[in-house]
Amino acid sequence: MSPTLCRPALWFPENTINLEETLNLCRKLHGGHEKLQAVLRMIENTGVKKRHIVQPIDATLLHPGVEARTEIYQRETRRNLPGVVDEALRSADVHKDDIDAIVYVSCTGFTMPPMTTWMINELGFRSDVRQIPMAQLGCAAGGAAVNRAHDFCLAYPDANVLIVTSEFCSLCYQPTDSDVGMLLSNGLxxxxxxxxxxxxxxxxxxxxxxxxxxxxxxxxxxxxxxVKDTGYHFQLDRRVPRTMSMIAPTLRQFANQQEWDVSSLDFYVIHAGGPRILDDLSDLLGVPTEAFRHSRSVLSDYGNIASAVVLAVLQRFFDDGSVTNGGRGMVAGFGPGITAEIALGTWRAPAGREEGNGTTGEAHRGPEQVASLSPALIAR
Structure with missing residues (x-):
């Protein structure tokens, strides 16, 4: 059997900001910006209707310093992570003693030792759990975390790996930044x-x-x-929305190598960096717009939540029951580099559920056959 990515768990802060509030703040804070109207249009075009932020907006707009922001990051992660982890373990029907490695992902807060150390000491994981912290792949790290967990389970077939992402993008807000890319990010x-x-x-x-x-x-x-005295200053080039034309051929080629047609998969867990990315990828791969519905709805409901996006999208496929046993799917995360992290797999329904209409055929190399392949071939 191949390793199985089980149902994700998620937590969102109680503080929210909607689209109209975001637009009004942009007008208030940057009323004299020469490209204000263009920025407002871009924020509206993101499709983001609401976002959750770890502090109330008045506190978010302040910059108390890197030390204070790091303290907030650590406090809020430690306060809210345990419940998310417990839910993920329950969904996978495993216990903390069953976990052999923890992949911890974040690009919005830094600690050393990593947060995995705190988890082992305070949450009851074994002391011999492998720690795999990941800090510099940004939004792509969600896909990378899945892939590194997959690799670990190929190396240690009886292992179980916990993936955790903690992203507080609002802690990276920089009041002095006013370039167009940064202003767009403030609304995304x-x-x-x-x-x-x-x-x-x-x-x-x-x-x-x-x-x-x-x-x-x-x-x-x-x-x-x-990186400046005031912390991380996010840089977003205007060419980023057009990157799918550079990545789509690789997605197609990777699927072709497994004798799959990327245009006709049963589910797509795609990082929702923005609507242009989803629109272009749909066109370039020949995939119906509806196939990316969960990526769009996560973007609309929560904004771009960095490495947590792919898990949020995947959770919606679990919850809507639209994928039947054996259905073929793709996970794809995109981020700095420009990097794409890609996974292919099939849906494994609970025992006893009727076989569905997942695409199958003699050319498909199923999970039981994958086990006989070398890791080098699997990860090629």
């Missing part, structure tokens, strides 16, 4: 914590068959942090 990103378990054996959800990654050459400055 939201906060969330997410967790999911990848089981080496058993479980229900997405049975992970293959994973891959792709770096678009010479785009490393398109999404980046500029």
């Amino acid at each position: 990103f939201g906060d969330a914590i997410a967790a999911a378990v990848v089981r080496g054996k058993g479980g229900t959800g997405m049975a992970l068959s293959w994973n891959s990654a792709y770096l678009v050459p010479n785009t490393e400055e398109w999404i980046s942090y500029r």
Whole structure:
């Protein structure tokens, strides 16, 4: 059997800001900006109707310093992460003693030792759990976390891996930044914590068959942090929304290598960085707009929640029951680099559920056959 990505759990802060409030704040704070009207149109076009933020908006707009923001990040993560982890473990039907590795992802807060150390000490995980912190892949890290958990379970077939993402994008707000990319980001990103378990054996959800990654050459400055005395300053190049034309051929080629047609999969867990990305990817892959409905709804309801997006999208497929046993699917996360992290797998329904209409055929290499492949072939 191939490793299975089980149902994710998510937490969102109680503080929210809606689209109209975001637009009004932009008018108030940047009323004299020469490109204000263009910025307002771009924020409206994101499709983001509401975002959750870890502090009330008045506090969010202040910058108390890097030390204070780091304290907020640590406090709020430690306060809210345990419940998310417990829910993810229950959904996967495993206990803390069953976890052999923890992949912890965040690009919006930094600690050393990593948060995995605190989790082992305070939440009851075994002291020999492998720690895999990930801090610099931004939004792509959600897909990367799934893939590294997959790799770990291939190396240790009886292992179970816990994935945790904690993203408080609002803590990276910089009051002095007024370039167009930054102003757009102020209306796009939201906060969330997410967790999911990848089981080496058993479980229900997405049975992970293959994973891959792709770096678009010479785009490393398109999404980046500029580190200053005031912390992380997010840099977003205007060319970013057009990157799908550079990535879509790789997605198609990767599926073709497994003798799958990327245009006719049964489910797509796509990072919702913005509506242009989803629109272009739909056109370039020949995928109906409806296939990306959960990516769009997560973007609308929560904004771009960085590495937590793919888990939020995946949760909606669990909850709507639209994917039947054996259905083929893709996970794709995009972020700085420009990096794409990609996974392919089939839906594993609970035992006893009637076989559905997932695409199958003799050319498909199923999970039981994947187990016989070398890790190098699986991750190619």
